[in-house]
Amino acid sequence: MHSESSIADFFADRSVFITGSTGFVGKVLVEKLLRACPKIKRLYLLMRTSSSKDIAARRRELINNQVFAWLDQPSALDKIVAIAGDMTLPGLGISASDMQLLVEEVSIVFNSAASVRFDHELKDALETNVKGPRQLLAICQKMKKLEAFVHVSTAFNNLDKDVVGEMIYPSHMDPIKLLNFLESIDGDFTRSITAQLLGKSNPNTYTFSKSLAEQILERERLNVPLAIVRPSIVTAAAKEPTPGWIDSLYGPTGLIAGGAKGFLRLFKCDASCVIDLIPVDYAVNLMIAVAWHQAITKPSQLTIYTSSTSYHNPITIQQLRLLSEDAVIKYPPKEIMWCPSGECTNRDWYFRINVFFTHYLPAYCLDFISQLSGKRAKMVKLYERVFKATASLGFFNSHQWQFVSENSLKIRSKMSASDQHIFDFDVRQLNWRTYFETYVQGIRQFILKDDPSTLPQARKLLVRMYLLKLFIRSFVSICFVLSVISKTKQLFQSPISSLL
Template identity: 50%
Template structure:
């Protein structure tokens, strides 16, 4: 009878009176998750956020800063006391029992019924030991605490669509290497010293591009193998980008991944990239996996599916967007809403050939950077451009594997889940990627970068557009000036040879014949 009542609850009703534990709440996706739950599920009892002290700040200090984030402005207007529902618990994913005090541990065991786990190290080039601690052992420590929770109804683990990249078609299931037992592998790696593990990393990774993908794949296998009676589901988003609609169109608060690349292109700083323009980009707006996670927890608790369901949250399968089309709409949007401080007219060249890419990056990135730093040094200003390009290159290099390869991510389970939801729930907790209008999306994305990341007010647009027009004229005139300069040099060279006499011509001919 109780299960029947559960099945009849819509998502908003389901969350009434329930307490939720969220890991990774201070991250990009975590903040969107907290805001969405508070705003759309006003009946929720309490949100417990796992936080660790950071940069000399206590957990209480971090919580005060967290709740002041502008992402919560709208929900605080609607529900003035809503932030009182948030409780920070001091913890660390890399410590036994997550570093929780006995009182906090008991608090979670007695009250939590839903767990969203999104904490992870997302650095692609992280040391394997660190990545294992955070991305593999962390979820296992959390799983052990979930076993003790008296009211637990759902554990939603956030993984990545880029698990199992050894396959061209990646289905919604947990894949295993039949030659490797994930439990015994972890036991074996635990017995290695740091240097040995570091030396073995390339062999362990094999064709896997980085430690992030390797450890997220391993975590999936371990969780499915050992979850037992814990109700577990896995959500796999791809490249997470700015929001389509919520908390506001184009919301993004960092320069990580695709956003950083789009930002430096818009500033006219970066113009040559190693990307295959014909391949699917498979970005996913952040509000889509967040809504999916909330719906998955509801379905897991109310319908109790067998096994460990996997939900792939990508766009390539249902609403494909190539890197070339992404570039088109991005550049068009930057031209419509330019930044007020643009170095060069926004443009970008995609190249798949490594040699040609490096040659062009030298010509259009590094050489101008050295010239600008030289000019700044002569004028007594602080040099910055070479260092900036080195930083951008370092950030973009790990992404090249994903921009020059393509996979087919099968995404059927989100569609099946939508069929179980009411029309009202589908509208409130939307994740149907087929409805995304990419042109409108990128216009809002660029406006979000301008307003939130660059801190540029909308009233700066007239000045920005005026500057862009000047840069456009410079771009149009510059090839003509360069052509005239080359013609002048060419003519001067041969005129000099003529004036110096035939003997000089013979000498130069001999030199070039060598």
């Protein structure tokens, strides 16, 4: 199959340098290159060491990851070379000998390293998301064999626009001067002006820093063959390395998992909004295709490629909720707190009242019981952390955008039929119902660690929970009706008694 692949042939005997290889997207990228491009020469992976883990330990930790369990040739992992470094250090913290190796050997660079925390201090976000890519660009300018540098950004740029094009929009601030200014001031002053800097286009420091990085890379790229890929919300694999593979709780994954367990039952969002999701394998396949296309066409202009679904195959939050609920009923977790369910509301007062009665009140009761039995109370604190995390998603859950994604289709039209199959990123063919069944099974297996063999047991538990829910509702309804009848009798008997 791979012998018919122009992309696989291109990567043959070439070496690749990847940052962010231990992240969700990075691991899938490494796995796909090793599996789909069997003649690739080397994969140099930037890895951060610590006092407890040297570079050899970090490499062992990566190659033992479950993502590589489906490799046809496990010996392909021998092609991985770990490079000690750090995106926040000068020169990325790479030693002189390793730097010389990269300069001499590397043909393709993928930068997928990023700080994805929405609540990061601006200075911290700038270190990884702006200064790191800028230093990597400087290294790329020294590479003797460089044919493509693919920088992974985010689709959530320029959010003051309803339709976001595949372009870098002009900024009212000079990006280089802005970065130099931010580097020159202290943390307290930075915090005091952060909201003003973010403005309407950026709800948090993550989107701001990713946008700033794009502007700086465009300004300083010179002769570097740079291309930018903008994925939207990256979710579980549709097909590869195995359907449903996921190892991150970011995006809707944590919410679906919480809803499946009966832990989360109310979500603050506008259910009518389109939510832009992209399976991780679709994003990775586009990244690889972009590197190939960049190398063979050598375009003079910087091109942006958006990896998203809102333009060609949109799905609303309400559709997501219903499809995931259907999938959870079909593939329930082994252990659940209550019946899986989820309600969406955009009304703040309704959300606050219902969260108290359906989440916090039961949590206080459970914590009280735990304390009586000598156990640690944790439910209230857990809910506090969860709702703090979901609050950071509020802006995205109550707005919608259409991210233009035409450039990816242009690349696809130039790919062979074999490559279109091997490196599939055509979101127009994505069936959302099938995908969410895959997604929920992936959450069950890889996030909740429920073995597929426990599914019959889980389904029986779910039926018992629904019967219990039905019994409780019936009991409450009967009590209410009896109470009304009793009160009605008293009202009618009181006048009659007075007459007698």
